[in-house]
Amino acid sequence: MKVSEVTLRHVKMKMKFPFTTSFGTFQDKEFLLLEARDEIGMSGWGESVAFHSPWYNEETLKTNWHLLEDFIIPSVLKKDIEHPDEVSDLLSFIRKNNMAKATIEGAVWDLFARRKEIPLAKALGGEKKAIEVGISIGIQKTVDDLLQLIQSFVDEGYKRMKVKIKPGWDVEVLSEIRKHFPSVPLMADANSAYRLEDIDVLKALDEFDLMMIEQPLASDDIIDHARLQKEIATPICLDESIHSAEDARKAIELGSCKIINIKIGRVGGLTEAKRIHDLCQKHNVPVWCGGMLEAGIGRAHNIALTTLANFVMPGDTAGSSRYWDRDIIEPEVVVKNGMITVPDSPGIGYQPDLEAIKQFTVFEKCYS
Ligand code: OSB
Ligand code: MG
Numbered sequence: 001m002k003v004s005e006v007t008l009r010h011v012k013m014k015m016k017f018p019f020t021t022s023f024g025t026f027q028d029k030e031f032l033l034l035e036a037r038d039e040i041g042m043s044g045w046g047e048s049v050a051f052h053s054p055w056y057n058e059e060t061l062k063t064n065w066h067l068l069e070d071f072i073i074p075s076v077l078k079k080d081i082e083h084p085d086e087v088s089d090l091l092s093f094i095r096k097n098n099m100a101k102a103t104i105e106g107a108v109w110d111l112f113a114r115r116k117e118i119p120l121a122k123a124l125g126g127e128k129k130a131i132e133v134g135i136s137i138g139i140q141k142t143v144d145d146l147l148q149l150i151q152s153f154v155d156e157g158y159k160r161m162k163v164k165i166k167p168g169w170d171v172e173v174l175s176e177i178r179k180h181f182p183s184v185p186l187m188a189d190a191n192s193a194y195r196l197e198d199i200d201v202l203k204a205l206d207e208f209d210l211m212m213i214e215q216p217l218a219s220d221d222i223i224d225h226a227r228l229q230k231e232i233a234t235p236i237c238l239d240e241s242i243h244s245a246e247d248a249r250k251a252i253e254l255g256s257c258k259i260i261n262i263k264i265g266r267v268g269g270l271t272e273a274k275r276i277h278d279l280c281q282k283h284n285v286p287v288w289c290g291g292m293l294e295a296g297i298g299r300a301h302n303i304a305l306t307t308l309a310n311f312v313m314p315g316d317t318a319g320s321s322r323y324w325d326r327d328i329i330e331p332e333v334v335v336k337n338g339m340i341t342v343p344d345s346p347g348i349g350y351q352p353d354l355e356a357i358k359q360f361t362v363f364e365k366c367y368s
Pocket of ligand 2: 084189191215239240261290
């Protein structure tokens with residue numbers, strides 16, 4: 001197969017609610033969509049998870065556009081590609097910029113599966129027919145607001161609650177949650193808001209029977225996380241620190257974490273995501289699929305990846321209606337009793353809603 005034409009779109013959507021993490025607040029979601037067309041006129045779709053600002057990692061929608069336009073698209077266009085695993089080889093001369101790489105790699109995976117007339121999940125080797133879903137809840141104005149939100153998501157059936165924490169919004173908040181929801185599956189995500197010196201606070205969290213604490217320390221660290229893991233009972237899950245299977249190998253060897261959150265964009269694509277999955281499986285390290293507040297295309301890729309066997313914990317793959325009044329795929333992603341039924345149609349299993357995409361597109365450019 002050959003990618004003979006690529007359309008890159010800058011899309012702007014508004015989330016239903018502001019989402020606050022330890023590093024900032026999102027509501028306007030601007031991102032890139034990539035449509036790759038092959039020599040027989042079929043299309044595959046990818047979504048970049050880079051945000052407008054470089055606060056989760058160093059990439060932004062503009063750096064992604066630059067990398068895609070000047071390096072990535074020219075390296076993939078017109079090349080003979082037997083299998084999507086080859087895309088990461090074509091791009092291996094480019095250091096990092098994983099989210100930009102994953103954008104086209106995801107589109108090639110979708111295209112590959114559509115041409116074979118199989119679901120992307122199957123192309124990846126996934127077997128689950130349905131996946132468990134958790135929800136990630138941002139920092140709220142008051143603890144009461146948070147408790148009410150948790151109640152509504154418990155009522156909707158979400159399989160685990162993840163709350164964002166930061167210094168000053170941690171021990172008391174989690175203690176209140178546990179008072180009201182003594183046995184709900186609960187975890188906390190700090191997005192790197194703490195330092196090893198904060199160890200007393202992090203030790204205090206052991207009291208709340210958390211499934212895990214996600215990325216408590218620096219976004220580029222695996223050394224201090226290993227020291228911290230020796231001191232606390234709560235399993236550490238790494239998110240920001242893991243960019244590759246090599247990173248995962250080192251983190252597991254050092255004991256920096258007991259669980260890994262896999263995000264396709266952060267690791268440079270589905271091929272690398274699968275490698276990390278396989279490595280973790282070999283080492284009995286459970287994984288789950290993280291979220292980047294994706295619209296439907298990115299969400300569909302996450303669902304397909306989650307069908308692999310070692311995704312044994314609920315992911316952050318909430319339904320479309322959690323984020324959007326109108327998503328960009330048809331049908332929308334629906335969560336019922338905390339589960340998503342994996343689509344069995346070819347490729348990502350959902351159709352891009354071209355009318356919605358047109359409505360949300362700010363700028364587009366075609367490369368051939
Ligand atoms: O750390 O997992 C994270 C959102 C934006 C940036 C980073 C993260 C998140 C989430 C939201 O936790 C997950 C989602 O609902 O997509
Ligand atoms: Mg996280």
